[in-house]
Amino acid sequence: MSSLSGISSSGLNFTGLSTGIDTQKLVDGLTKINLSRIDTLKAQQSTIADKQAKFAQLQGLLFDLQSKANVLGRSAGSAFDIRKATSSDDTSVTVAAGTAAIPGTYNITVAALAKSNQIASAGFADPNATIKTGTLTLQVGTGTATTVTIGNQNNTLQGLADAVNAAGGDVYASIINDGTGGSPYRLLISSSKTGAANTIAVTNNLTVGTGAAIDPANTVVQAAADAQVSLGSGLTVSSATNQINNLIPGTTLNLVKADITKSIQIAIKADTDGVVKSAQDFVDSYNAVQNFIVDQTQYNASTQTAGALLGNRDVANLANDLASSLTATVPGTSAGANRLSSVGLSIGEKGKLTLNSSKLNQALSGQSGVVLGDLKKLFAIAGSSDNPGVSYNIATNKTKPSGAVPYQVQIDVAATQAVVVSAGPPGGTVTISPSNNILQIKLNGLLAAGITLDSGTYSVSDLASLIQRKFNSAPTLNGNLITAGVTIDGKLSIGTQAYGSAAKIEITGGGSGSFLADVGFTANQSASGRDVAGRFTVNGLTETATGAGQILTGATGNKNTDGLQVKASITTSGSANVTVNQGLASRLSSTLNKYLDPVNGRLKSVNDAFTKSSAEIDKTVSRQKTLLQAKTEELQLKFAAMESAVSKLKNVGTSLSSLLPASSSK
Secondary structure, three states: OOOEEEEEOOEEEEOOOOOOOOHHHHHHHHOHHHHHHHHHHHHHHHHHHHHHHHHHHHHHHHHHHHHHHHHHHOOOOOHHHOEEEEEOOOOOEEEEEOOOOOOEEEEEEEEEOOEEEEEEOOOEOOOOOEEOEEEEEEEEOOOOOEEEEEOOOOOEHHHHHHHHHHHOOOEEEEEEEOOOOOOOEEEEEEEEEEOOOOOEEEEEEEEEOOOEOOOOOOEEEEOOEOEEEEEOOOEEEEEOOOEEEOOOOOEEEEEOOOOOOOOEEEEEEEOHHHHHHHHHHHHHHHHHHHHHHHHHHOEEOOOOEEOOOOOOHHHHHHHHHHHHHHHOOOOOOOHHHOOHHHHOEEEOHHHOEEEOHHHHHHHHOOOOOOOHHHHHHHHOEEEEEOOOOEEEEEOOOOOOOOOOOOEEEEEEEOOEEEEEEOOOOHHHEEEEOOOOOEEEEEEOOOOOEEEEOOOEEEEHHHHHHHHHHHHHOOHHHOOOOEEEEEOOOOOEEEEEEEEOOOOEEEEEEEOEOOHHHHHOOOOOEEEEOEOOEEEEEEOOEEEEEEEEOOEEEEOOOOOOOOOOEEEEOOOOOEEEEEEEEEOHHHHHHHHHHHHHOOOOOHHHHHHHHHHHHHHHHHHHHHHHHHHHHHHHHHHHHHHHHHHHHHHHHHHHHHHHHHHOOOOOOO
């Protein structure tokens, strides 16, 4: 006799079968087709996940390739712009060159190093000798004055040194032992700034109490001095620091040792080794992409297995686009450098690149009859203008080549510098003395920088030269330079070298003297520059642009001139025709951008499609599981009812049998 024991979480359970039929086997058989559908869907989802993972790997390789292409293909700052600078004597001068440095050889002489001011007190017998109390104020040049207070708790020589150091400012103090007699200990105060203008001024009010009197400026240990450097035999410049910027355009000289009798040779040249390495990195990255594509799209007959991306149209299109980007000639370049093969690069087996470094080195050294600029045009985006006052500056991989018809540039408003002009001086000359030798300027939003002018009588022109030289060597301006000159009517003008709305100048003061009145400036007299304004025209249609200083840039989203920059040095409105040619590495980067763009790129669309398909399969699997559960429960209930009915019939049969009389054995 069978019985139904109940319902568990997995369905109905039978403790015995009245019919002798394996009902669970029947249920499994009847639901097998539903399970098969679920398994098929999960297999499809696994295939999609595999393809999605492969595309993610491919995307990573393409990003690396774009990075390597950009090193060669950037309009500015590419491998072709890197400069290598050397000094014939690194113990005297070290040199660093930026991309603006012009290759050449320069001879310099370091006549003097910049030095900081150091002063010392008279000697004391003990570093803990008691001194008078009060205040001590220290000021370096026209910098912020620092005042320390000495009381009964710190009125020793060492206490004064500690107080100066704790106050910060532009000085630091120490106790030195000069080894003389019975009073060898001195307070040494040093300026943290070098340069002749950065002398230490002391206001000593340590006058109270029974301690020893102290004069921190008793002895000048080291006078403040400017560095003096000569370029060749005809140009000498001074600097408040031992770092000289742009004496040789685009370079920084770090002065280590002075020797007026020694000529030091500074050599600047293109970093051809860096170009070869960048080219090899590009080749390796390109081939990594090609190897991946081949591996994922081939069919292995021996193992009868196919790559995950075999037959994928997007991958096939990508392979074709990559090859097309590198096989065309580049317009606007010389015949000896208008295709990859001319500089040692070629596409060989299975679309992979090879590099003949010897041939590339020959081209870089000029042995192939081409110059470095030609090679840069082969790889990078480059341009030219028919108006030197509106010159091509840079472009990006979003800038399209202009083709046969140049882009038209219209300059509506020219950029200006920030310039302040004096009202005088009367008489045409200015006499500078300690009573009027301070000028302070706030430049481009920086804190006011002050200079001390040398005493003498100057014409307006000579005074302008002095002011320009002094300010442009002041380290507090951090490379923000001024231009000083004379107007047509004989007035002194001081302006920023920078152009645009960010260029600002303000005459903040003339110290406590009469410089402003003597020259004709007023306190807080200020001016601001103006940005260039203009637009691009392409095939008769206007594309907008924004100005920053003298640079006019095509607006983001422009169909053709997105990222295109021109420099407008003209002083009035004007126009120019600009031609833009795209080198092979730049063209490849633009091609890759169509696939890698995070918003509209093809790979994003592919990934989104995979994600959507996987989500749809999840929904379908969920529906199939719901149907399977319902069908299983329905079958189990039906078989349970059948078992129950059979069991009841058996019970009835048993009861009837018990009512029949026993059979006679006769």
